[in-house]
Amino acid sequence: MNGAINLGKIFGIQFRLHYSWFFIFVLITVSLSWQYFPFAYPGWNSAVYWVTGIIASLVFFTSVLIHELSHSLVGKANGIPVKSITLFIFGGVAHMTREASHHSAELKMAAAGPLASLVLAGLFFLLHLATRNMIEPVGAAAFWLAQINAVLAIFNLIPGFPLDGGRVFRSLIWRFSGDYQRATKIATRVGRGVGYLFIAGGIALVFLLPGQWFSGIWLAFIGWFLQNTASASYRQSQWQRTLQGITVAELMTPDCPVITPDVTINRLVQEYIFASGHHCFLVIGEGELTGILTLGNIKSVARPNWETTQVKDIMTPAEKLVVVSPEQDGLSVLEQMQENDVNQMPVVREGRVIGLITRDNLLRLIHTRSKLGM
Numbered sequence: 047m048n049g050a051i052n053l054g055k056i057f058g059i060q061f062r063l064h065y066s067w068f069f070i071f072v073l074i075t076v077s078l079s080w081q082y083f084p085f086a087y088p089g090w091n092s093a094v095y096w097v098t099g100i101i102a103s104l105v106f107f108t109s110v111l112i113h114e115l116s117h118s119l120v121g122k123a124n125g126i127p128v129k130s131i132t133l134f135i136f137g138g139v140a141h142m143t144r145e146a147s148h149h150s151a152e153l154k155m156a157a158a159g160p161l162a163s164l165v166l167a168g169l170f171f172l173l174h175l176a177t178r179n180m181i182e183p184v185g186a187a188a189f190w191l192a193q194i195n196a197v198l199a200i201f202n203l204i205p206g207f208p209l210d211g212g213r214v215f216r217s218l219i220w221r222f223s224g225d226y227q228r229a230t231k232i233a234t235r236v237g238r239g240v241g242y243l244f245i246a247g248g249i250a251l252v253f254l255l256p257g258q259w260f261s262g263i264w265l266a267f268i269g270w271f272l273q274n275t276a277s278a279s280y281r282q283s284q285w286q287r288t289l290q291g292i293t294v295a296e297l298m299t300p301d302c303p304v305i306t307p308d309v310t311i312n313r314l315v316q317e318y319i320f321a322s323g324h325h326c327f328l329v330i331g332e333g334e335l336t337g338i339l340t341l342g343n344i345k346s347v348a349r350p351n352w353e354t355t356q357v358k359d360i361m362t363p364a365e366k367l368v369v370v371s372p373e374q375d376g377l378s379v380l381e382q383m384q385e386n387d388v389n390q391m392p393v394v395r396e397g398r399v400i401g402l403i404t405r406d407n408l409l410r411l412i413h414t415r416s417k418l419g420m
């Protein structure tokens with residue numbers, strides 16, 4: 047998700063705030079301070095409405111963070127690393143870098159969020175009971191927070207992928223059928239169905255109860271988002287799964303040509319690239335890998351300088367290279383490429399380069415498998 051502000055790290059997880067979050071924050075604060083509290087609790091002065099609204103709204107978003115954090119911590123404990131959590135217009139989303147490899151891990155991780163929201167709902171309700179007769183605004187905010195956390199838990203338990211309930215649903219089908227692909231397919235279909243139901247419900251609301259037009263549009267909007275996300279999550283979980291199931295050794299280009307550091311760019315292009323079509327070279331000087339050279343490096347040199355520039359002047363030097371081992375899976379390599387912003391990595395076994403893996407190797411595999419419908 048682009049367009050987000052970094053808030054910092056908790057438990058090694060990056061917290062981010064998407065710009066669309068500000069819209070929903072203002073919307074919730076205004077509707078609390080202007081409508082909900084004045085209507086339900088007449089007689090406070092207007093500053094109290096606003097302060098209570100702002101605090102309730104902030105605590106609500108903290109609750110959403112706690113929901114996402116529960117997913118993340120349970121995920122981490124079960125071998126599913128979570129990189130970041132982003133709050134945006136429809137709540138929060140935890141970015142996992144890989145899919146669960148076992149149904150029980152998926153079940154625990156998916157259930158953790160709604161469970162946390164239910165616990166929060168219970169705690170806020172207790173706070174409401176304890177404070178309602180003493181400090182009315184605190185009791186009122188606690189009551190609203192109890193309700194909204196319960197709604198959050200129930201909404202997320204709707205059994206459509208990628209909602210938490212959809213993940214729980216998928217893990218159960220996966221468990222009983224033993225077939226991850228089929229489970230994902232079914233959960234995605236239900237997820238899209240739920241999305242369409244929301245859209246239909248939203249449109250119906252606009253026409254049947256014109257006074258509720260805003261809720262209707264909002265419901266349809268959420269449905270549209272769910273329907274879209276279901277398809278996108280399906281594709282993503284397919285290719286993540288594909289890359290998780292294959293090793294670097296199976297994907298790499300083993301015959302990466304070796305060149306020496308003192309070859310000029312002109313000679314390299316004429317004699318190696320045009321002749322062989324290779325796009326990447328291992329630069330070996332005195333028996334050791336000193337760097338790698340790609341078309342990207344060559345493009346950075348102006349044509350007239352090709353005659354005088356040598357490979358060693360523009361190659362990516364060995365000390366700057368991030369290497370992978372042949373046993374690593376494809377997904378972890380793609381993650382490393384994204385982190386280091388590189389398109390290829392030398393594959394090293396016991397200190398020796400045995401091949402090269404490129405982003406193209408990975409994308410071609412995903413493309414081929416999706417074309418075959420696998």
Ligand SMILES: [Zn+2]
Pocket residue numbers: 113114117159160202210
């Ligand atoms: Zn959740």
